[in-house]
Amino acid sequence: MKLQAGKEETKLDYNQDFAIVDDVSNVKEALDTMIQNNLRLLVIQKGGNPVGICDSHLLLMQTGRLDQKIVYDTEFITIRDHQDFSISVHDFSYALIVDGKNQIIGWTDGKSVEIDSLKLAYSKDMRAMTTDLEAIVDSIYDEVLVVDAQGKIIRVSNRSTNNLWGVNLQTVIGQNILDLEEKGWFKPSVTRKVIEEKKKISIVQHNRFGRKILAVGNPIFNRKKELVRIVIASRDITEETRLEKELEEAKTLKEQYRKEVDILRKVHQGNGKRIIYQSEQMKNLMFEVERVAQVESTVTIYGESGVGKELIAHSIHQLSPRAEKPFIRINCGSIPENLLESELFGYEKGAFTGALGNGKKGLFELANEGTLFLDEIGELPLNLQVKLLRAIQEREIMKIGGTKTIPINIRIIAATNKNLEEMVTAGTFREDLFYRIHVIPLIVPPLRERMDDIEHLVYHFLEYYNDRFSTKKHFSEDAMEMLNAYKWPGNIRQLQNVTERAMVITSNQMITANDLVKILENRKKSQNPVEVHSIIPLQIAVQDTEKQLLHLALSKYNTLTKVAEVLEVSQPTISRLYNKLKNNMGV
Known part of the structure; x- marks a missing residue:
């Protein structure tokens, strides 16, 4: 393979944990050299020239014949230090780095070069995506502000004008939006409500010019579930007819965003594997x-x-x-x-x-x-x-x-x-x-311990069954919240089963939380009334079951006679059991 100059060029990073040994060296000598010097690679030379590569894995495979000559891989390439390069269509395992005097100064492997190239491409894609997103935000009719968790204004969209606030919002970047509320610019503050309630808030504000403003605050959380940003979209809704038109546009835009998010998610997961995960x-x-x-x-x-x-x-x-x-x-x-x-x-x-x-x-x-x-x-x-x-x-x-x-x-x-x-x-x-x-x-962790995967799995199953059934169904927001909150004792297999059932038995395009309640309640009724989740002594398990049964029966029936009847035991047995548990276990 060749490393050729090209448009997507980068500098080569290399490792220096190697040693040069003669091709007549035996396995024991090579192993001693590698261990004593904490190396990962040996360069095999013959007549002063490199002829092969032996990494730690290949050397360990030869430890059963320590006194024999070392076996090495002859497929490698040589690259000059500081050479700009791009990867050709061919692949390679290892590359030796030489200086201007053709002395070996380091090494790298094909996988590292490939990863570096992917990072470069990904970085360019991210820059292009950022530019596109900025253009999308600036083309939206709403005025968009981004504030931090304390209310400090960080960014505003270029569409922001003097119409809603009476000033160019570019001039208030760095100020606290809560202070602007105190000055009477608008009331109430959607930012304050989002900070207090930690959820998406939609309110109608009144600005200092007497106009009605629809403000929507969306909280952004980090991985620790801490509030880090609030994105606020505002628009004038004074005229009723204009409000109706814009609400219709908002519905269309929301569906467009949903599709775009789905596409981005598929691209992010497009790793050629059948396993869907994000956690x-x-x-x-x-x-x-x-x-x-x-x-x-x-x-x-x-x-x-x-x-x-x-x-x-x-x-x-x-x-x-x-x-x-x-x-x-x-x-x-x-x-x-x-x-x-x-x-x-x-x-x-x-x-x-x-x-x-x-x-x-x-x-x-x-x-x-x-x-x-x-x-x-x-x-x-x-x-x-x-x-x-x-x-x-x-x-x-x-x-x-x-x-x-x-x-x-x-x-x-x-x-x-x-x-x-x-x-x-x-x-x-x-x-x-x-x-x-x-x-x-x-x-493999159960689904309840990797809740971040649920939404991605649901979208995957939705796509699969929509294609299979020739439908275009989707879950409502409250249904998705229910799926995320459920513990899924049957794990992914149960999640797939519930998704398929919901798509089959619902007649509407949107599957709601009420549809899911019926499915999950039916499953709960069909399950065993007693579940065991860990191994404990049998006597303790029996006592705990008896205690729970008595609590449940006594909460429903007022007399021990009726409790004995529904539990199908004699009244003396119930009385004795009740007194025992009351004295020993606090019934």
């Missing part, structure tokens, strides 16, 4: 996914049902060197135990009654060279855990009824919603298998 928790998880995808270690994905464990597993496969090979999934809890072994390992001709005449390949064989995803591995019977352990350790399997082993080359990814360590303690999961699959644990 910091998921960003950190996906960072781990990208890292572990490059190694062959076994991964176990933990998470509640419906959080998207299979999508995480598929992402690991897609980001790995095995991406073009098969991705085979099996749910260990959905197949009867007597069939699970044949599904996993296959069988030979005539292995058992009912077997296919030519035998059958198992999922291990079908996944060869690719990835085998064992979903709900906690449901795997103990006898198959032994066989799975052997397949992982020996990298070979034997079919049912077979007499010879079959070598396999696959990556194992497991997933479960159970605590495997507790299962090991209880004796329902083999400890040796646990340590084999628990090399890299990944925990």
Whole structure:
């Protein structure tokens, strides 16, 4: 590849943690050099010229043969220091930086250069977007002011004139808008109400010239939910006919803004992945996914049902060197135990009654060279855990009824919603298998712990089902607030289910909070009346349930006789239980 001069040029940043070693060096010598000097890269030279690159990962892969010559990568390029460059259509792994005397002074990698180029392009896009947004704001009919959390005026739109305030607003930048209210310029102050109530406020003001002003204050919060800005849009609504026309224009503008926000959101999420996320928790998880995808270690994905464990597993496969090979999934809890072994390992001709005449390949064989995803591995019977352990350790399997082993080359990814360590303690999961699959644990947080993702997921499902059903439905603001406030015990799967149901059963284009209440209440009624969210001693659980039942029954019925009747126990039992709980637990 070449680095050529071009219009999108930048200066090259490089690393200096490297050493030059001869190509006759063995692995032990190279490893000692790298560790002692805290290096990440070795440059291999022959006859005084660089001939290859060996990074820390490649060197660690050779530690099993310390006395042999180091193996290195010969695909690299050389770049002169301070050279302006742009990336061509080809890719490269490493580049050596040389000075004017052709002495190696540093190195960089293709990914860093690519990221720097993307940052440059993103910076230019942001500047262009800022210019466009300023032009949009200045073209809006309203007068727009931006104030800080204390009311200090920071910016005004160029459209602002003397019509509403009697002065050019450019001259009041830096003043406090609350002070202008005290001077009688207008009343009441929308800024003061937004500061007090921390929400969007719309009010009708009266200015000092006796005209009516519609002022809308929109609060802007930072990630800590602290108020940092207030955007105020104001317009004269003295004439009723003019007000009606402008309200209609506002509705159109609002819908246009909604579409623009949706487009911007899709562009922001356009990373080629099937997983929709915005929260910091998921960003950190996906960072781990990208890292572990490059190694062959076994991964176990933990998470509640419906959080998207299979999508995480598929992402690991897609980001790995095995991406073009098969991705085979099996749910260990959905197949009867007597069939699970044949599904996993296959069988030979005539292995058992009912077997296919030519035998059958198992999922291990079908996944060869690719990835085998064992979903709900906690449901795997103990006898198959032994066989799975052997397949992982020996990298070979034997079919049912077979007499010879079959070598396999696959990556194992497991997933479960159970605590495997507790299962090991209880004796329902083999400890040796646990340590084999628990090399890299990944925990997918439940949706209630990453609420920032809800709105993005909802828009994603809306787009999907609108396209599927040929509709143009959307959620109202109060419906979206309800979706954001709900705890989603069924996680993303439940959110998708509720979105689809709402779109199917509602007849209007807009889905309201009332529509969602009916769906969520029906689900609540269909759930088990008793839920257990953590493991506690059985006796304590029974006592707590009894206490709650008594409280609930006594709040509805006035006598212990009636309580005994509805709880379907004898009156002496209720009396004894009531006295016990009253004395010991404060009923």
